[in-house]
Amino acid sequence: xxxxxxxxxxxxxxxxxxxxxxxxxxxxxxxxxxxxxxxxxxxxxxxxxxxxxxxxxxxxxxxxxxxxxxxxxxxxxxxxxxxxxxxxxxxxxxxxxxxxxxxxxxxxxxxxxxxxxxxxxxxxxxxxxxxxxxxxxxxxxxxxxxxxxxxxxxxxxxxxxxxxxxxxxxxxxxxxxxxxxxxxxxxxxxxxxxxxxxxxxxxxxxxxxxxxxxxxxxxxxxxxxxxxxxxxxxxxxxxxxxxxxxxxxxxxxxxxxxxxxxxxxxxxxxxxxxxxxxxxxxxxxxxxxxxxxxxxxxxxxxxxxxxxxxxxxxxxxxxxxxxxxxxxxxxxx
Numbered sequence: 648x649x650x651x652x653x654x655x656x657x658x659x660x661x662x663x664x665x666x667x668x669x670x671x672x673x674x675x676x677x678x679x680x681x682x683x684x685x686x687x688x689x690x691x692x693x694x695x696x697x698x699x700x701x702x703x704x705x706x707x708x709x710x711x712x713x714x715x716x717x718x719x720x721x722x723x724x725x726x727x728x729x730x731x732x733x734x735x736x737x738x739x740x741x742x743x744x745x746x747x748x749x750x751x752x753x754x755x756x757x758x759x760x761x762x763x764x765x766x767x768x769x770x771x772x773x774x775x776x777x778x779x780x781x782x783x784x785x786x787x788x789x790x791x792x793x794x795x796x797x798x799x800x801x802x803x804x805x806x807x808x809x810x811x812x813x814x815x816x817x818x819x820x821x822x823x824x825x826x827x828x829x830x831x832x833x834x835x836x837x838x839x840x841x842x843x844x845x846x847x848x849x850x851x852x853x854x855x856x857x858x859x860x861x862x863x864x865x866x867x868x869x870x871x872x873x874x875x876x877x878x879x880x881x882x883x884x885x886x887x888x889x890x891x892x893x894x895x896x897x898x899x900x901x902x903x904x905x906x907x908x909x910x911x912x913x914x915x916x917x918x919x920x921x922x923x924x925x926x927x928x929x930x931x932x933x934x935x936x937x938x939x940x941x942x943x944x945x946x947x948x949x950x951x952x953x954x955x956x957x958x959x960x961x962x963x964x965x966x967x968x969x970x971x972x973x974x975x976x977x978x979x980x
Contacts, residue, residue: 686803687712689726696777696792699733699799700748711735712800713747715758716948719817723800724785733799734787736778743770745778745789756912756933758948762786814944815930818953822942822969823859829941829972830864830928831915839910840868842917842941843974844926861926864919868894868908875904877921910934941972 688709690702703711713735714720735748745768746753761767762782768775768789777792780800790796813819815831824846832841845863852858864875867885873895874881880897898905907916913932919925928943937947944953952961954968962968 687723687726688801688803689728689732690799690801692797692799693795694733694799695795696733696737699796700735703735703799703801706801709801709803710749712802713749714760715747715754716816717758717760718949720758720760720785723780726800727780727783727785729783730797732780733796734778734780735802736787737776737792738768738789739776739792742776750916750927750929752916752929752931756931760785760787762788812942814942814950814953815928815939815946816944816948816950816953818944818950820965822965823857824969824973825857825859827865827974828969829974831939831941831943833910833935833938834940834945835935835938840866840908840915842866842915844942861919864906864917864926866895866906866908866917868910871895873897873906875906875919878904880904942969 690699692699694702700711703709711734712723714723736745736754737748738745739748740746740751744753745755745759765786765788767787768778770776770789774791775789777790778787779790779796780786781788781790812822825848827843827845830842830844833839843865844861845865846859847862849858849860862877866873866875870885871894872883872885875897878899880899882895882897894910895906895908903918903920905916905918907914909915911932911934913930913934915930916928918927920927930946935946937945939946940955940957944950945955954962954965956962956968956971962971
């Protein structure tokens with residue numbers, strides 16, 4: 648074969664390899680994009696905000712959408728068709744302070760998308776307490792909750808019932824760990840707090856299928872600690888007497904225990920419903936964005952990198968991620 652012939656053959660081979668590479672790479676990238684944990688849907692009206700809330704919640708595991716990052720907002724807007732859409736953000740509890748309606752956590756310092764160029768939110772006529780998407784670019788407007796709008800966005804939250812987990816950034820996953828694990832902790836240079844939790848097999852577990860539940864929670868903030876072992880609650884200080892102001896607050900109710908603590912400008916809240924072992928974790932503030940780690944992820948607004956191990960590496964395997972946060976020096980019994 649001549650040199651020219653060989654060259655032409657090589658060029659054809661390179662072209663075939665390049666086309667084959669693109670054919671395999673494109674679907675792979677598409678799958679990665681579709682693997683996000685957020686599930687949204689549109690419900691159509693007309694309906695006011697309260698009706699929208701009730702219609703979302705009538706579907707098990709669903710609620711009015713409460714975007715907490717630009718990533719989530721972008722996912723919502725993929726479903727947008729021209730019109731007005733209700734969101735689950737209001738200042739019904741405290742005028743002027745908009746919160747996520749499901750937990751009353753203020754949105755400031757987490758994520759907002761107000762149409763500030765139009766002066767929103769402006770509480771026109773003193774009766775605008777609910778939030779809608781009102782423009783093609785997803786900008787928000789405060790509006791009268793009783794106003795009838797066309798649509799609403801619902802989001803699937805699924806709760807935190809064991810063994811299901813959901814990170815601060817919204818990544819839902821299933822992990823069947825047994826023993827003590829870091830739920831979340833301060834991973835900045837000067838660690839100030841950590842929250843650990845103990846998982847045990849549920850009564851309906853079988854040798855072939857282990858299902859776990861939360862049975863205890865340990866919170867340490869500075870030199871103060873709180874241990875929740877079912878309804879047995881113990882608080883104290885690692886140095887004996889508590890000389891600093893009390894930073895861990897616990898409220899015991901009929902069916903649940905609520906614990907919260909504040910570090911810098913951020914308040915963390917754990918609401919543990921004992922009967923069904925549901926553990927809901929949330930925070931309000933911005934000091935620890937990108938500075939948290941553990942089973943609840945890194946709180947950087949992007950759920951795609953939540954499976955971060957203690958060494959900083961990102962993995963895809965749930966078991967590898969979960970077990971990396973196990974307390975190896977603490978007995979499970």
